[in-house]
């Protein structure tokens with residue numbers, strides 16, 4: 205998306221009730237990992253339902269530059285994308301002859317640094333203007349302990365050069381911030397390291413890397429440490445075996461049409477095949493606490509991940525208090541939760557949100573700025589976000605600056621679907637990173653989204 209020439213403003217205003225049955229695109233976290241582990245496996249991995257968003261395509265390009273053979277096949281009978289990856293085997297990555305441009309993707313950049321850190325190759329990493337501002341010290345520190353060396357811009361920012369360790373040393377690392385990206389970078393570095401790599405995780409975060417490592421045949425043991433922290437022990441240099449991977453619908457993407465259906469009067473929406481990994485479902489629990497009419501149906505397991513259908517019907521929501529320990533299970537959902545809170549009766553308080561400051565944008569600041577512009581009182585106290593629910597439709601009538609942040613973009617378009625006056629975002633291009641087809645999908649359900657300037661009051 206960084207190559208597109210000019211901004212692409214979008215407006216949302218009130219449309220019809222949202223009804224029907226939809227599938228959201230594949231899970232972004234699972235898609236990145238499927239490409240990386242498929243590329244490190246022996247034999248062929250066939251990925252069904254891969255997210256074809258910019259973030260994931262950047263990972264596909266990077267893995268191909270290091271020797272994996274990656275191809276897009278015809279869609280399957282249900283219309284899901286099918287990709288094949290012929291891997292090089294753990295330790296078999298080739299030095300990339302070009303810079304690895306990870307675009308907008310923090311996950312792609314940080315996890316791939318983990319993979320490269322224990323291969324005897326040098327790779328140059330960069331990204332778009334958003335990714336170049338994000339902190340990389342959190343992976344540079346543990347990956348250096350394996351013997352990798354880094355040359356990065358001031359403040360440990362991209363672009364950076366990474367020289368992987370020729371003779372990696374096993375590491376025991378206690379993750380200092382609740383971050384699945386940091387945990388995963390260390391585990392992925394442990395893959396090509398002889399002996400055991402140990403990650404200690406005091407606060408549980410999404411475990412897609414662990415599940416997928418086991419799915420590909422790695423030996424990973426999980427136990428509880430004396431202080432209650434999770435201890436993950438990975439045996440290095442396994443032979444990973446390629447095979448089928450089915451990517452569930454992304455719960456973080458499902459959140460946007462789902463909250464829109466709760467807020468737009470008379471809506472009734474079914475979202476099929478949504479990933480329900482318990483370390484990702486904090487938003488759904490929170491919305492139910494707010495009074496949402498939200499049902500989980502037909503729960504099943506696909507390729508090691510729980511999946512189900514979600515039915516959301518328009519609901520009167522009330523304010524809620526969300527404790528800090530729930531944040532990791534819904535870390536990407538606060539922008540859209542804040543929009544739900546803005547429409548609810550009563551004040552909501554969301555605690556423990558420091559990590560939101562280092563996402564694609566400073567999301568705490570972006571949420572407060574956007575809500576205030578739309579006539580909603582919102583503020584922060586330390587790492588707590590406070591939103592004063594209107595109990596009725598917010599005023600809207602603002603242009604919200606997106607700063608290359610897809611979740612801010614989609615959240616404020618949803619606000620525009622219910623507010624008195626339309627809401628406009630200055631640039632919708634970032635939506636392509638995680639939710640290609642968002643505008644068409646929402647429009648097909650009854651939402652009114654347009655690029656036309658004159659619809660903005």
Ligand SMILES: O=C(O)C1=C[C@@H](OP(=O)(O)O)[C@@H](O)[C@H](O)C1
Nearest residue numbers: 233311382383384385386535536
């Ligand atoms: O591991 C992952 O796939 C992700 C982890 C989270 O980031 P952090 O690890 O920085 O919390 C999340 O915000 C991101 O969208 C995806």
Ligand SMILES: C=C(OP(=O)(O)O)C(=O)O
Nearest residue numbers: 308309310311312536563
């Ligand atoms: C934070 C996100 O992604 P990443 O860190 O991969 O850029 C996100 O998708 O909300």
